[in-house]
Amino acid sequence: xxxxxxxxxxxxxxxxxxxxxxxxxxxxxxxxxxxxxxxxxxxxxxxxxxxxxxxxxxxxxxxxxxxxxxxxxxxxxxxxxxxxxxxxxxxxxxxxxxxxxxxxxxxxxxxxxxxxxxxxxxxxxxx
Numbered sequence: 001x002x003x004x005x006x007x008x009x010x011x012x013x014x015x016x017x018x019x020x021x022x023x024x025x026x027x028x029x030x031x032x033x034x035x036x037x038x039x040x041x042x043x044x045x046x047x048x049x050x051x052x053x054x055x056x057x058x059x060x061x062x063x064x065x066x067x068x069x070x071x072x073x074x075x076x077x078x079x080x081x082x083x084x085x086x087x088x089x090x091x092x093x094x095x096x097x098x099x100x101x102x103x104x105x106x107x108x109x110x111x112x113x114x115x116x117x118x119x120x121x122x123x124x125x126x127x
Contacts, residue, residue: 029088043071049107054091059083
């Protein structure tokens with residue numbers, strides 16, 4: 001292999017790795033884009049990322065139904081919120097035991113206890 005091909009492959013690999021984040025980093029990106037605010041997080045129970053080949057195409061946010069009146073003041077309109085627009089385009093790095101690079105998966109992050117669950121996703125990408 002020539003030096004030019006090796007350099008191109010290394011550049012492509014760096015670009016591929018730079019675009020990947022884990023679930024906690026992705027939630028931080030959502031905070032930076034103001035999709036989720038710090039006020040909201042105190043009322044949230046879970047966040048579900050719908051992925052297709054490792055890329056998030058929609059997010060379901062579940063708030064605590066017992067605190068819905070106070071949550072409305074923080075900008076949460078209901079118990080379930082579905083977000084499809086203005087999502088960060090980073091790919092998600094899967095937990096080591098499951099490969100989510102191919103196929104549809106649901107990644108659920110539970111805020112209370114910071115627990116992470118991965119489930120098989122929708123049979124078709126429904127946007």
